Amino acid sequence: MAITAPEQPDTRAVPDDAAGVLAFARQRRAAADRAEAELLAAAVQWAVIHPAESVEDAETYTFRSGLEGVIPIAGPGAPLVAEFSVAEYAAALGLSTEAGKHYLGQAVELRYRLPRLWRRVMAGDLPAWKARRVADTTIGADLTPAAAGFVDTHVAPVAHRIRPTALDRLVEEAIGRFMPDQAEQRRRDGLDRRHFTVDRDHVSFDGTAYVTGELDLADAIDLDDAVRHLAGQLADLGSEATLDQRRALAVGELARRQLTLDLTPPEVEVRAQRATKPPAPTRTPVRKTVLYLHLSTDALTSTGDGIGRCETTRKPVTATQIRDWCGHPDTHLVVQPVIDLNEHVHVDQYEIPHRITERVTLRDLTCVFPHCTRPARRLHPDQHGCDHDHIRPYADHPETSTTGIAPLCRRHHRHKTHGHWHYETPEPGSYRWTSPHGYHYLRDHTGTTAIDPADGDRPEPGPPDRD
Template structure:
């Protein structure tokens, strides 16, 4: 395993002793910081080249977070406005999602314009960019005075602080400079953040769903404390001869929550799961003997044992089989339900480069733009081969910002941006194509 040191000399890493290896690790960290600084400079220059012409065309968080009534612009007060859709070309060449690139742009601007002391330490390679970005993310909602206070307080120690220290500095700045925002923050949390959310997959955890979901509740502290105490108090520890078979506290707490729901007379869940079972004779009643795995559409694989558990006592509706080979067309702009189901099962996520928004949350875009028949449009424009899922932001970008694409016979999507960069979105990921490469990506 050959590497080069800071002087360009080759090194055999496997031959290094501990002392040399520590020195080499120190050099490697310095190289990472230089690369991060270079990327930061590129992002800031990109922002400078794409100023917003007015507030109506300014990059906002709503674009990337799919909150269409949100007009919160990126960056804190005093940060220059950046043009909408400016994140996407940069995101594609850096092989990042537009949402992640928007965050990077916002935090880069925050560092340069509102956290100059911390930014100077990044430029001097004294601070890892990821640490500085952590502070920049936390200060974007502060007034300039409060942000300056955080900058002064954390700049000397920013290369060693964690989330707790950052949160403490931000809270201190709010108390000193923006005390009136505390009441506004409480009101905002109550009206905009309280609620219940259910997630069936957590990114970054090995990619497995494993038949487990995550229920999140945000609300006032006393109410949630009561719920927590109710579940804890209802959880009975395992005793007697079966104690050694105790499944664990977490599982017992989930069973206790189910018991609380049963005690309240809560109805059985009404859940729609599209399950493909091809390795078993499992029928609509949940019976079957062969061991195998089914696919739950939009979630992932589940063992037939788990599927049987879910079907026990549930109301099961058998839907007609969806023929994935259908090519029927309709004249209307909006596809019928069967066609939408076909397209979202064929393409499981947004087909824009590097985007992974689930297809169930996407618009269905006409690859060849739809022309109203009253304006001379031909019949049969809406059919599976001319439809593809695009999340709302990427759908708007494709329509407004000169992106173009086509679908190949293999089901890949070939994209071109306004700068001539080309990408192929395949079932296995996004490929960046050389300008002179063939029109069809290698398979």
């Protein structure tokens, strides 16, 4: 079935060639972003025109006899607004009153508590919807002004590329740094939530039962590794069950085999104590979880407070929690030396040694394709890590080095090899990409930046690349 072009939105015709459509779309997107920024500025101006002082007896914060009151629409420290003004502004935008309050709150949060993000939006450097997403998160977390300022400082430079999960992690870190009482309470609440429940009261007719739980992160990873390993063994033994079915069977095998304790004492200890008394059972460290942690010197001390980062989950964790994990009797702790990411390592071979891939992974952290945030390292066994790509074909430049290798996820590696994208590296950790239609993007530690001028002159398509 043939696909027909849509009806034209107005008298200005949409171009009928691929490059023209891309230029048309980019122009309209830029105009829409400008309009959204202006709409946010109008929302702030509306709040300025209707402050708490405009309501008689505003300090009571009550709505006696149906009179107008004042309401908070953003986080602590942001100005209050007159209650009834919200509905009128919402109606003008075609929103419900609650949705209009939400929108006004985001605008006020940006203007008064997230000023760096606000300036980027007003300068046309950041789409309004991305800034509103950050404001929504800081309002929902009820951050103190200091914590909100911390988020603003660290998010503003990368707000154009930050994902919701990364934003949530930064908010958690702000709570840990500037709201210690709340952070400690959240940690205790997390401990209180731990449980492992087998529902024996609601057994299905087929003889199955629900199992639910919330575990310590390290324990959960250990359990997942053990279940995955046994599920793989069942497949090797010829089981035709699905993966989920084999995982369920593996849990039963774990329960029956009780593999977590090694009660057999070392042979040398047996000989030494055979003439005296039976040896005491010993425990062999079994925790195999690998956690990449980034800590300050103070956080390493027994009394130091602070925030660490766990690469396995890409989330901040408290120093107290890290000390608990490392101090567990089943934990085998290995301290790796610090790697100098500025060191140039190279070999005269196509195969990439671990000392190069490790440096590239820690330098770039994610796939370096424009806007991609897939982790460079495989953080979960059922996922694949990024491929390590030779930026310039090895046949033309027979050297493998930290400056000539970049992580690309499998999808974007295919785009580069077969989809006519190509790239170069002006300096280590910085990548200049050219799209099939000739648009250019700079990908570096700050994210992805479009580096083309206005679309008045269409760029020429770039040449295809090869691996």
